[in-house]
Amino acid sequence: MWARISLRLLRQELKRGELTVMALAIVLSVTAVLSLSVFSDRLQQGLMNRSSEFLAADRVLSSRREIPQQWLDKAQSMQLSVAWKVMFNSMAYAKQQLQLVDIKAVSKGYPLRGQLKIAQQPFAEGQATTKLPETGHAWVDSRLLQSLQLTIGDRIELGRSSFIISQVLSYEPDVGFSVFTDSPNVLIRRSDLAATGLIQPGSRVRYNLLLSGSEQNLADYYQWLKPKLNGDTYRWRSVEDGDSPLARSLRRAEQFMLLASLLGVILAATAVAVAAQRYCQRNYDVVAILKTLGAGTSTIRKIFIFHLLMLTLLSIAIGWLLGWAIQAAVIHYVAQQLGETLPNAGWQPYALAATTGFVSAVMFTLYPLLRLLTIPPLRVLRRNLSSSLTARWLQWLFCGGTIYFLLVIYSQQWWLSTALFAGGGVAVAILLLISRGFIRLSRQAGMQAGSAWRLAMAGLQRRASSNSVQMLSFATAIMLLLLVIALRNELLNDWQRQLPADAPNYFAVNVAADDVQNMQQRFAEQDVETTDFYPVVPGRLTHINDIVLVDEASKEGPEKQPQQEVREGVGRELSLTWRETLPPNNEVVDGAWWQPNANPQVSVETRIAERLKIALGDQLTFDIGGEVFSVPVTSIRDADWNSLQPNFYMIFNPQTLADFSTSYITSFYLPAARKNELYSLLKPYPEVSLIDLDAIVAQLREVVAQVSLAIIYVLVLVIIAGALVLVAQVQASMEERQKELVILRTLGAPGTLLRRSVSYEFLIMGAISGLIASIAMDLSLALLQTQVFGMDAIWHWRFWLIGPLAGAIVVALLGRLSCQQLLRKNTAELIRHWV
Amino acid sequence: MLIKTTQLEKRVETSEGPLQILHPIDLQINAGDSVAVVGASGSGKSTLLSLLAGLDLASAGRVEIDGEDLQQLDEEQRAKVRADKIGFIFQSFLLVPSLTALENVMLPAELAGNSEARQQAKQMLDSVGLGERAHHYPNQLSGGEQQRVAIARAFIGKPKILFADEPTGNLDAKTGEKIEQLLFQLNQQQGTTLIVVTHDNKLAQRCSRKLTMAAGRLTEEQ
Numbered sequence A: 001m002w003a004r005i006s007l008r009l010l011r012q013e014l015k016r017g018e019l020t021v022m023a024l025a026i027v028l029s030v031t032a033v034l035s036l037s038v039f040s041d042r043l044q045q046g047l048m049n050r051s052s053e054f055l056a057a058d059r060v061l062s063s064r065r066e067i068p069q070q071w072l073d074k075a076q077s078m079q080l081s082v083a084w085k086v087m088f089n090s091m092a093y094a095k096q097q098l099q100l101v102d103i104k105a106v107s108k109g110y111p112l113r114g115q116l117k118i119a120q121q122p123f124a125e126g127q128a129t130t131k132l133p134e135t136g137h138a139w140v141d142s143r144l145l146q147s148l149q150l151t152i153g154d155r156i157e158l159g160r161s162s163f164i165i166s167q168v169l170s171y172e173p174d175v176g177f178s179v180f181t182d183s184p185n186v187l188i189r190r191s192d193l194a195a196t197g198l199i200q201p202g203s204r205v206r207y208n209l210l211l212s213g214s215e216q217n218l219a220d221y222y223q224w225l226k227p228k229l230n231g232d233t234y235r236w237r238s239v240e241d242g243d244s245p246l247a248r249s250l251r252r253a254e255q256f257m258l259l260a261s262l263l264g265v266i267l268a269a270t271a272v273a274v275a276a277q278r279y280c281q282r283n284y285d286v287v288a289i290l291k292t293l294g295a296g297t298s299t300i301r302k303i304f305i306f307h308l309l310m311l312t313l314l315s316i317a318i319g320w321l322l323g324w325a326i327q328a329a330v331i332h333y334v335a336q337q338l339g340e341t342l343p344n345a346g347w348q349p350y351a352l353a354a355t356t357g358f359v360s361a362v363m364f365t366l367y368p369l370l371r372l373l374t375i376p377p378l379r380v381l382r383r384n385l386s387s388s389l390t391a392r393w394l395q396w397l398f399c400g401g402t403i404y405f406l407l408v409i410y411s412q413q414w415w416l417s418t419a420l421f422a423g424g425g426v427a428v429a430i431l432l433l434i435s436r437g438f439i440r441l442s443r444q445a446g447m448q449a450g451s452a453w454r455l456a457m458a459g460l461q462r463r464a465s466s467n468s469v470q471m472l473s474f475a476t477a478i479m480l481l482l483l484v485i486a487l488r489n490e491l492l493n494d495w496q497r498q499l500p501a502d503a504p505n506y507f508a509v510n511v512a513a514d515d516v517q518n519m520q521q522r523f524a525e526q527d528v529e530t531t532d533f534y535p536v537v538p539g540r541l542t543h544i545n546d547i548v549l550v551d552e553a554s555k556e557g558p559e560k561q562p563q564q565e566v567r568e569g570v571g572r573e574l575s576l577t578w579r580e581t582l583p584p585n586n587e588v589v590d591g592a593w594w595q596p597n598a599n600p601q602v603s604v605e606t607r608i609a610e611r612l613k614i615a616l617g618d619q620l621t622f623d624i625g626g627e628v629f630s631v632p633v634t635s636i637r638d639a640d641w642n643s644l645q646p647n648f649y650m651i652f653n654p655q656t657l658a659d660f661s662t663s664y665i666t667s668f669y670l671p672a673a674r675k676n677e678l679y680s681l682l683k684p685y686p687e688v689s690l691i692d693l694d695a696i697v698a699q700l701r702e703v704v705a706q707v708s709l710a711i712i713y714v715l716v717l718v719i720i721a722g723a724l725v726l727v728a729q730v731q732a733s734m735e736e737r738q739k740e741l742v743i744l745r746t747l748g749a750p751g752t753l754l755r756r757s758v759s760y761e762f763l764i765m766g767a768i769s770g771l772i773a774s775i776a777m778d779l780s781l782a783l784l785q786t787q788v789f790g791m792d793a794i795w796h797w798r799f800w801l802i803g804p805l806a807g808a809i810v811v812a813l814l815g816r817l818s819c820q821q822l823l824r825k826n827t828a829e830l831i832r833h834w835v
Numbered sequence B: 001m002l003i004k005t006t007q008l009e010k011r012v013e014t015s016e017g018p019l020q021i022l023h024p025i026d027l028q029i030n031a032g033d034s035v036a037v038v039g040a041s042g043s044g045k046s047t048l049l050s051l052l053a054g055l056d057l058a059s060a061g062r063v064e065i066d067g068e069d070l071q072q073l074d075e076e077q078r079a080k081v082r083a084d085k086i087g088f089i090f091q092s093f094l095l096v097p098s099l100t101a102l103e104n105v106m107l108p109a110e111l112a113g114n115s116e117a118r119q120q121a122k123q124m125l126d127s128v129g130l131g132e133r134a135h136h137y138p139n140q141l142s143g144g145e146q147q148r149v150a151i152a153r154a155f156i157g158k159p160k161i162l163f164a165d166e167p168t169g170n171l172d173a174k175t176g177e178k179i180e181q182l183l184f185q186l187n188q189q190q191g192t193t194l195i196v197v198t199h200d201n202k203l204a205q206r207c208s209r210k211l212t213m214a215a216g217r218l219t220e221e222q
């Protein structure tokens, strides 16, 4: 019986559009959570795969020692894809010339992530391939062909073996960014390695076991592996903890997505809360009537709980459908635009979305529903009677608890949720206080104003407490909106700054000192912009404060050395440079940059300083071509590894290195369309070798494009959620005003006066909310930028103007619209319905 | 005896101290009576009605309906009494706005578990002359029509007692008269006991008894 009544109420109210806002709010929260988590999940996986290319795998286990075969077998048995990659330096010999090369010997399956690209010409656009060099063949870097004057089909000798050069390697996913300091690469089969005889005990070889597969399997494998990785011998790497230039951008993007989605979820939940309040208020009379007609409390409880349940389930179903459709469309679009098939998402997002919709619908309705159920039947006679339940704190408790719960299950990060929640709590309290203060102030201002203003002020005053709650939800919506917009701009600008359209895509290495000026001029004439020319002196760091950095030829086994990892980056030749001034995009974090004509000294890059435990004032000893000297460290410096300009670990002042013979390095940007000019451009400088970064830059751009797309989507969702909160709130507060408006109307107040007074009231509320929102937004943005994103805080004075203006206009328009709707009916009709 | 009050009182606490709305009332109403309650505005008529119907609880004294003491019953049991024995008509109609006329009339029957609610509601609507408007919503009906729906709703459960609080108060004289006709007609047909609060003298004249409320004190004209 109750079910029938309940369903009938539901059907009729749906038909009459009375549940639209409530249903929309639930649908939105479900849609938002579903599409966001599916999308960000997929996007993250997609980005992960993409950035995994920088490792050519999801995880890499690397070591100086040979890695046991059974470790690979075990990985294979755990459904992981595997490949070997063995790397070392050696001399290559061809046409009676010697050249130091990086040999990379790989097994079938390499690369596990990303693709090799090969060409038949040096510096040509490569074709993706899944093949590897055949036995006895080698694929080599363009630079090697250039420097040794070789062509495809020539032979090259590595140790005791001779290889046919069958392809030019135009792109290797795991080539990295430090490429300009490295030797040209040669790719061969691992099975060909033994015959070369190049690997002897004591030679500096890096063994890598590449792994890829599901996160779960990888984690399981690592669990199994971890106990076996005693000592410093092994290093376990994933993209995220890597130094890849993408890692930082990726982490930021992830955090932004998470944060923005959280804000979206909060907004949608707020919309549900506002709508739920109104939903219950509208049913006060119905409950009183039902009670008068003899319905028991339990019957009424059943009727309304069932009603709400059906509404919620229906909304969740619609939300699922919509969310599914949206993410399918987005994924389709991504696939079309970026040629990327994103991996499948599981069922979890669906469960998460349903939980969100359900929990917020139930929890936000709980308190209003409790009030609704305790409406006394006497209300039928005494029309203004309301529930005797007035435990407002219950409402705060339910809402607060729910939002916190949603934050936690959505982000699965305790600290982020707690911080956000606590911050939100403080913000809410302050907002409430401020908005009350403003309302009080506005009365005094209104006293001198015209009659519509006075009416508006009086209205504001009378509803001060409910208005301050309304302003809270206006302010929250506006603030979160502004926050997401501003954050998005910051992030995009940041990326844009790192990757300007004319980011250098070529490095020219080994420029002779005599050619620098000439080359600068020539490039300028051809309208090709170069970065600074940096002198490069190959050298070796041998001592830190008289502590010997063990050389590879040292007698002690390298594994015994605690500094083993340390030596890795520096045991080889380092590229040293000198400069008068601090390079662009570098920042001194400790000590000071030198004055002109100072004594010999060196500035060390932060990361290598950390790795080698070099501190300010340490004495570093270098060996350059047999000449040994010591200099003090006078500054530690951050370099921007995301910028595509030459970066150096060690920079000396000119006095130190000026006497050594050097070559120079520079980078420049050449549009793809002008690629054919490359040869003529560099023709006068045959000794210059060229490093093509186009592929890497393109990849970075693609990632940024994907992330930007995601961000726009999040933004749209947040805007919709914000708009819904505004609409729901305006509708609710209009309802409060209706009775009063009708009375004024009946008393003969002209429609224009009423319309104006309503508009002014909303105008004031919108403006105040907007102002509060902008201030709160800027504060939280500063916090987020400095604490979460590791960016600098930037103030947005523009928003302080835009916020109140936009708030006033939007809120007033919405209010006026719903007022207009009300006043369109004639007075008699109004009286019948509202008095 | 259908309704019996003994020393029924109502006091409320206000910010200006306690307010005695009803002074002790002893009242007996027999089945089949039709009773008019008249009196100035604010004299306590609606309050008396709410106590008799068990919508509110007295501060002192007791109300018995069919021998059952309402003061001893809890909210749930009082609702049951209302469902079984009592019908209501209000000045402001109080129809559920989202339900059609027919569905509004069905409500009490359904709540009472009547399986033929729809059919009976149709008949009721026919008998108040609104058979054609069964599927209209309250806001599509005029005031008089809405009140007729309310009457149909009040009578569908064949209540022993019908309380009406100014049933014609919101209507013009002519419509009010029609409503009155209907009310007495159904009252006679079903043998209902009618207690009607009214300002309308003509309506009061049609009743078998006339009670006057003045400042919370009840007197009866003989």
Ligand SMILES: Nc1ncnc2c1ncn2[C@@H]1O[C@H](COP(=O)(O)OP(=O)(O)OP(=O)(O)O)[C@@H](O)[C@H]1O
Residues within 6 Å of the ligand: B012, B014, B019, B021, B039, B040, B041, B042, B043, B044, B045, B046, B047, B048
């Ligand atoms: N809960 C309450 N608190 C304060 N005063 C109350 C309360 N309930 C009733 N009153 C007062 O009791 C008096 C009687 O009210 P009641 O509604 O019964 O009058 P009435 O005779 O029905 O008037 P009318 O003809 O205008 O409907 C009024 O003065 C009313 O203000």
Ligand SMILES: [Mg+2]
Residues within 6 Å of the ligand: B045, B046, B047, B165
């Ligand atoms: Mg009254």
